[in-house]
Amino acid sequence: MYEKNGEKYFVVDSHMHYWDASPENWVPGAEQYAKGWIECFHAYQSLGPAETHQSIEEFQKVSEDQLMREVFDEGHVDVAIFQSTYLREWYKDGFNTSERNGELAKKHPDKFRVNTRFDPRDGDAGMREFEKNVEIYQPTGVKLYTAEWNGDSRGFKLSDPECYRFLERAQELGIKNVHVHKGPTIWPLDKDAFDVSDVDHAATDFQGLNFIVEHVGLPRIEDFCFMATQEPNVYAGLSVVLGGLMHARPRFFAKVMGELLFWVGEDKMTFGSDYNIWEPRWQVEGLVDWDFPEGAEYDDYPRLGVDGKKKILGLNAARLYDIPVPTECRLSSDTSAPASPGDAELVDREVAQA
Numbered sequence: 604m605y606e607k608n609g610e611k612y613f614v615v616d617s618h619m620h621y622w623d624a625s626p627e628n629w630v631p632g633a634e635q636y637a638k639g640w641i642e643c644f645h646a647y648q649s650l651g652p653a654e655t656h657q658s659i660e661e662f663q664k665v666s667e668d669q670l671m672r673e674v675f676d677e678g679h680v681d682v683a684i685f686q687s688t689y690l691r692e693w694y695k696d697g698f699n700t701s702e703r704n705g706e707l708a709k710k711h712p713d714k715f716r717v718n719t720r721f722d723p724r725d726g727d728a729g730m731r732e733f734e735k736n737v738e739i740y741q742p743t744g745v746k747l748y749t750a751e752w753n754g755d756s757r758g759f760k761l762s763d764p765e766c767y768r769f770l771e772r773a774q775e776l777g778i779k780n781v782h783v784h785k786g787p788t789i790w791p792l793d794k795d796a797f798d799v800s801d802v803d804h805a806a807t808d809f810q811g812l813n814f815i816v817e818h819v820g821l822p823r824i825e826d827f828c829f830m831a832t833q834e835p836n837v838y839a840g841l842s843v844v845l846g847g848l849m850h851a852r853p854r855f856f857a858k859v860m861g862e863l864l865f866w867v868g869e870d871k872m873t874f875g876s877d878y879n880i881w882e883p884r885w886q887v888e889g890l891v892d893w894d895f896p897e898g899a900e901y902d903d904y905p906r907l908g909v910d911g912k913k914k915i916l917g918l919n920a921a922r923l924y925d926i927p928v929p930t931e932c933r934l935s936s937d938t939s940a941p942a943s944p945g946d947a948e949l950v951d952r953e954v955a956q957a
Contacts, residue, residue: 604932605679607891610909613932615920616674616683616883618782618817618842618875621707622699625664630693636791637693643790644880647843650851651881665879667707675714678876678883681917682926686746686782686817687720692753701736708740716924718744718782721773723765724753730772737776743924744780745773750788750796758796762804774811780923781805785827786818786843799827806834813923815873818843824859828866838923839867841915842875845886849893857895861904869911873920887916910934 605612624641626634645662648655661669674680685704689697697703701719708715719736722729736742750758759766761783773781783802788794799820806814817840820827831837844863848856863872874890876883891912895901907915913934921928 604681605887611932612913613917613928614680614887615917616680616876617873617920618686618840619683619878620699621670621704623664624698628694628696630695633693639790647847648880650847652850652885655882673882674878679887680883683714684716684718686718688748690751701740705740718742718746720746721769722753723763723769724756724759743778744782745778746782748784750792757793760801762801770809780813780815782815782817785816785820787821799823799830803830806837810836813838815840824862828862831867839863839872840875841872842877846877846881849889854896857901861901864905864907869914872915874916
């Protein structure tokens with residue numbers, strides 16, 4: 604539990620991974636893609652503080668001991684939510700699977716929540732796999748990677764009829780939170796497959812689901828903000844915003860945060876470290892200490908106080924995932940409440956009717 608200036612912060616890392624991108628896991632014939640993918644991730648790590656950089660060999664497959672130390676012992680995280688990204692076209696056992704995440708969560712059940720995933724292009728077999736994973740891991744969330752390759756397909760949309768079939772089934776199975784990667788392109792995936800427009804369609808049609816748009820659609824920040832403003836069940840996942848911008852591009856980071864605070868609001872923003880790209884420690888400490896830099900261009904943005912930082916770092920995600928929050932970490936103001944309670948009531952009501 605992180606404490607600063609007498610304030611205690613309950614930290615929920617709502618977007619992190621436990622991957623295996625080692626050469627032994629590369630699919631024969633697809634080595635260039637498996638290698639290029641993890642090298643692109645490794646290049647993103649350079650946007651964080653120099654003392655946190657790793658060699659590519661260490662970066663490819665983080666150990667259990669290293670993860671537990673960097674996320675929990677040193678990283679100030681109280682609860683972490685695993686997000687899966689399979690990439691079976693390039694990695695024999697998958698890049699970051701529910702099974703791999705689930706094994707670690709089984710050892711530390713108080714530390715992790717395991718989100719599974721689905722790919723609508725897998726059809727009935729994919730539906731059976733999805734249902735099995737929900738039975739095993741009992742998730743209340745899924746992670747969708749719309750730009751992932753699958754056979755001859757190089758992406759899908761949330762608005763596709765087959766994806767709607769999976770979203771309907773997800774609601775029936777008790778899923779409440781849909782995390783969608785919509786942000787910076789990773790080689791060799793296609794930039795257009797990360798566009799946020801399909802979230803708009805799905806969020807309107809599935810008001811019983813919360814759509815957490817990871818990486819807030821960067822660089823499409825304006826498109827995301829206007830869409831999230833009109834859709835009460837769309838949230839801003841700050842992974843990459845913090846890790847990729849706060850240290851390397853502080854003034855641009857301030858502008859992105861300002862737009863999010865103005866249009867989306869602190870009640871609908873969630874912290875994600877994107878571990879193992881970046882360690883959570885410096886991101887948590889940096890956000891707690893953060894304020895807008897000097898400059899007239901920031902004058903019309905809302906300010907972010909202690910309560911707002913508590914919401915973003917953990918209370919909003921705790922609300923979405925029904926994670927108990929220690930009394931000493933709750934908001935200091937009785938008039939503030941995380942995660943848009945009116946919207947949460949809407950979600951609860953729709954799920955109850957499903």
